Amino acid sequence: xxELLLPPEHRYAKIIEETRNSDGSELTILNLGPxxxxxxxxxxxxxxxxxxxxxxxxxxxxYIHRAFExxxxxxxxxxxxxxxxxxxxxxxPINNMAWWxxxxxxxxxxxxxxxxxxxxxxxxxxxxxDHLICNSILGVDTGAYTGFLYVxxxxxxxxxxxxxxxxxxxxxxxxxIGGFERDWSEEAFRKLDVFLTDFPVAWKEFENLFExxxxxxxxxxxxxPLTAESAMDYGFTGPNLRAAGIDYDVRKAQPYSSYxxxxxxxxxxxxxxxYDRFCVRNAEVWESLKIIRQALDKLPEGPIHADVPDYxxxxxxxxxxxMEALIYHFKIVMGEVPVPVDEIYHAVxxxxxxxxxxxxxxxxxxxxxxxxxxPCFIYYQAxxxxxxxxxxxxxxxxxxxxxxxxxxxxx
Amino acid sequence: xALETTYIQEKLxxxxxxxxxxxxxxxxxxxxxxxxxTVHEVIQTLKEDESLNFHFLTxxxxxxxxxxxxxxxxxxxxxxxxxxxNMRIRVTTFLKGENPEVSSIIDLFTSANWMERETWDFxxxxxxxxxxxxxxxxxxxxxxxxxRKEFPLEDSGRTDKDDRFFGRTIKQIK
Numbered sequence: 001x002x003e004l005l006l007p008p009e010h011r012y013a014k015i016i017e018e019t020r021n022s023d024g025s026e027l028t029i030l031n032l033g034p035x036x037x038x039x040x041x042x043x044x045x046x047x048x049x050x051x052x053x054x055x056x057x058x059x060x061x062x063y064i065h066r067a068f069e070x071x072x073x074x075x076x077x078x079x080x081x082x083x084x085x086x087x088x089x090x091x092x093p094i095n096n097m098a099w100w101x102x103x104x105x106x107x108x109x110x111x112x113x114x115x116x117x118x119x120x121x122x123x124x125x126x127x128x129x130d131h132l133i134c135n136s137i138l139g140v141d142t143g144a145y146t147g148f149l150y151v152x153x154x155x156x157x158x159x160x161x162x163x164x165x166x167x168x169x170x171x172x173x174x175x176x177i178g179g180f181e182r183d184w185s186e187e188a189f190r191k192l193d194v195f196l197t198d199f200p201v202a203w204k205e206f207e208n209l210f211e212x213x214x215x216x217x218x219x220x221x222x223x224x225p226l227t228a229e230s231a232m233d234y235g236f237t238g239p240n241l242r243a244a245g246i247d248y249d250v251r252k253a254q255p256y257s258s259y260x261x262x263x264x265x266x267x268x269x270x271x272x273x274x275y276d277r278f279c280v281r282n283a284e285v286w287e288s289l290k291i292i293r294q295a296l297d298k299l300p301e302g303p304i305h306a307d308v309p310d311y312x313x314x315x316x317x318x319x320x321x322x323m324e325a326l327i328y329h330f331k332i333v334m335g336e337v338p339v340p341v342d343e344i345y346h347a348v349x350x351x352x353x354x355x356x357x358x359x360x361x362x363x364x365x366x367x368x369x370x371x372x373x374x375p376c377f378i379y380y381q382a383x384x385x386x387x388x389x390x391x392x393x394x395x396x397x398x399x400x401x402x403x404x405x406x407x408x409x410x411x
Numbered sequence: 412x413a414l415e416t417t418y419i420q421e422k423l424x425x426x427x428x429x430x431x432x433x434x435x436x437x438x439x440x441x442x443x444x445x446x447x448x449t450v451h452e453v454i455q456t457l458k459e460d461e462s463l464n465f466h467f468l469t470x471x472x473x474x475x476x477x478x479x480x481x482x483x484x485x486x487x488x489x490x491x492x493x494x495x496x497n498m499r500i501r502v503t504t505f506l507k508g509e510n511p512e513v514s515s516i517i518d519l520f521t522s523a524n525w526m527e528r529e530t531w532d533f534x535x536x537x538x539x540x541x542x543x544x545x546x547x548x549x550x551x552x553x554x555x556x557x558x559r560k561e562f563p564l565e566d567s568g569r570t571d572k573d574d575r576f577f578g579r580t581i582k583q584i585k
Binding site for chain 2: 061062065067069070071073074105230232233234235246248253254341342343344345347354356358360362363368369371373377378379380381382410411
């Protein structure tokens with residue numbers, strides 16, 4: 001094998017040399033990525049292949065590493081929120097809300113019910129878009145483009161709702177310490193209503209298109225299966241774990257933001273293969289819709305943020321006319337807010353699993369240490385094990401069904 | 412909560428004596444400290460003891476404390492979770508500043524593989540027994556460990572972010 005393809009000290013070189021056949025045929029290597037249209041993100045995998053079967057894989061990650069943990073150690077709390085959007089950018093509001101809840105837990109702030117319910121609504125919307133992207137792209141990777149085009153417009157509808165709430169679409173920077181920056185407009189609720197009427201119809205059709213589709217079933221059933229034990233051992237959480245048959249969901253295990261007020265089921269799969277992961281995500285979308293409807297029905301009136309003048313920016317007219325408000329405004333913008341000394345861990349159910357923030361503060365304006373528990377990073381290490389022995393085309397489908405988001409992987 | 416923190420403390424103290432210390436309920440997570448020599452066995456006990464059963468490794472991460480004494484320069488923090496009792500536990504171990512090292516727990520949890528690589532990558536903490544301890548997010552040619560506190564992020568001459576100007580006192584945490 002040419003040295004340009006594989007340096008002689010690479011561990012594959014030895015395997016290739018040892019397994020060379022007498023007729024001159026040998027194992028090959030294939031460089032999948034870093035930029036490859038089918039990986040939907042920047043991942044490199046060096047595959048060792050026997051014909052079209054994968055024998056071994058060596059993943060390299062870190063292509064979009066942005067040192068968020070280091071940057072976070074130099075920023076006041078409200079400026080860290082923009083870092084969290086850029087982790088799982090398919091469901092940024094979940095990351096935003098998770099960060100605010102971490103800070104509120106640190107500061108022992110009780111958020112009003114209305115804000116909590118609105119947070120639940122926007123988090124479930126984000127979960128829907130996350131699952132929608134994952135499942136429709138899985139369809140694209142198996143050759144079914146139609147489903148993707150059909151449901152993808154609804155992501156746009158959700159982004160319009162985000163726009164009404166906070167003005168941004170992809171990297172939302174939504175919410176503040178203590179609640180929301182402003183109450184949701186009537187237009188936002190109107191758009192949400194339209195979404196709740198139109199989307200289930202489309203999602204039902206999307207499901208019908210795939211769930212009993214012979215070609216799709218052939219491509220996904222028994223592809224990349226994972227037992228419950230190994231999923232647990234590899235640190236899986238979220239839909240990928242539930243597809244293997246374990247009903248762990250942070251929303252149920254440690255309810256945050258009033259999730260205990262809503263009735264919803266935790267769908268589980270059985271074999272942990274690509275088809276089960278697809279079905280679990282489909283089912284979770286229905287549960288999310290159920291939660292949103294309940295939250296809208298029960299939505300209480302009242303303030304949309306906690307009364308915490310130390311952390312929550314005062315209204316602009318007061319800043320211009322009132323000395324005290326001006327002082328608060330200045331202190332908050334400069335990041336000079338009181339911070340207790342503490343050590344906390346807060347986890348939420350992100351689009352891909354348990355998204356956790358481990359935060360240590362020493363009383364200064366910035367965190368002493370902030371560690372992101374990124375679900376993708378932890379379960380992506382099982383990928384080589386999952387694709388061993390499968391075909392190259394299956395490796396693409398498995399990667400797609402794991403929903404590995406490059407931003408969350410590399411932080 | 413069916414699993415009592417006093418029971419965990421008793422169980423571990425019985426087995427490890429003075430090697431496990433500082434049991435404390437830190438907000439909602441029961442925390443303890445273990446010496447770097449015993450932390451592997453402590454986690455093994457937490458995982459394999461039938462009555463404790465902390466079978467899921469949530470997170471591993473490193474921390475740097477440059478102001479501490481020589482034997483407490485680095486910390487590795489393990490978060491474990493018992494899904495059946497729905498209880499989390501945090502195990503911290505402190506390491507010395509010169510060539511910090513601790514046993515890898517990869518034989519207990521496969522998921523520790525990349526988490527320990529990440530900790531090595533950013534803090535230079537050596538995990539003994541790790542099969543492939545190399546950089547994961549940074550490039551292989553890098554020589555420094557960027558999450559250590561002495562590694563500057565921005566111009567160190569900046570004074571506008573100096574906490575002393577706002578009369579703030581910073582507690583040295585340990």
